Amino acid sequence: MIDMAFLITAFTTLFVVIDPPGQAPIFMALTQDMDTRTRRGIAIRACLTAAGILAMFAAFGEAVLGFVGISMPAFRVAGGVLLFLTAMDMLFERRTKRREDRAEEEERADPSVFPLGIPLIAGPGSIATMILLAGQHPGMTGLAMVIAVMLAVMAVVLALYLVSGPLARLLGKTGLNVVTRLLGMLLAALSVQFILSGLKDFGFAG
Numbered sequence: 001m002i003d004m005a006f007l008i009t010a011f012t013t014l015f016v017v018i019d020p021p022g023q024a025p026i027f028m029a030l031t032q033d034m035d036t037r038t039r040r041g042i043a044i045r046a047c048l049t050a051a052g053i054l055a056m057f058a059a060f061g062e063a064v065l066g067f068v069g070i071s072m073p074a075f076r077v078a079g080g081v082l083l084f085l086t087a088m089d090m091l092f093e094r095r096t097k098r099r100e101d102r103a104e105e106e107e108r109a110d111p112s113v114f115p116l117g118i119p120l121i122a123g124p125g126s127i128a129t130m131i132l133l134a135g136q137h138p139g140m141t142g143l144a145m146v147i148a149v150m151l152a153v154m155a156v157v158l159a160l161y162l163v164s165g166p167l168a169r170l171l172g173k174t175g176l177n178v179v180t181r182l183l184g185m186l187l188a189a190l191s192v193q194f195i196l197s198g199l200k201d202f203g204f205a206g
Helices: 004-018 021-032 038-069 072-091 096-106 114-119 122-138 142-161 166-202
Strands: none
Touching: 004 021, 004 072, 004 122, 004 142, 004 166, 021 038, 021 114, 021 166, 038 072, 038 114, 038 122, 038 142, 072 114, 072 122, 072 166, 122 142, 142 166
C-alpha cells in the first residue's frame, strides 16, 4: 500500500535539501561558455551521478550505520541537526555563497561529476536525508518509494538545469533569495520533526 503522506513529506524534504532553484544559477555559471548540447550532456551526467550515489546510500546506508554501531534513532537526531544547520545557512544566505565559492574553486572542463553531481546535488544533507527516509519505511517497498521520490526530485533538478538561463533571469537575484529563504524555513521545521522522531524512539519525547 502506497503511503501518500510519506511520499509528500519525503519529496518535500529532499526537494528542500537539494534546492533545485538554488542549483540552477550555479549550473548556469559553470556552463556559461558552453553550447546547448554540451550543457545538456553535463546536466544529464550530473543528475545520473547524484541519483546513483543517493540510491546507493538509501539501499545500504542503514546497514553501514549498523556495522559501525550507530542506531537509526541516533542518526535521526544527528541528521535532523545537520538539516537544521543547512536551513540556517539557507536563511542567512551562507549556503548559496559557499556553493558559488566551491564551484569557482573547482571549475573545470566537465563539472558534471564534481562539483555538480558531488557535492552540490549529492551532498551530506541529501545523503543523510536518503538514509533517514529509507529508515522510516524499512523493506523493499519503502526503498522503492524513497528512490522513486529521489528520481522525481532529480527530474526537477534536470529540468531546471536545462532552463537555468531563462529561470535565473526571470527570478532575478531577489527572487532567488526569497525562494531560498522560504525553503529554508520549511527545512528548519522538517529538521525539528526528524529530531523529535529520534528522541521519541529513545523515549525522551512524547
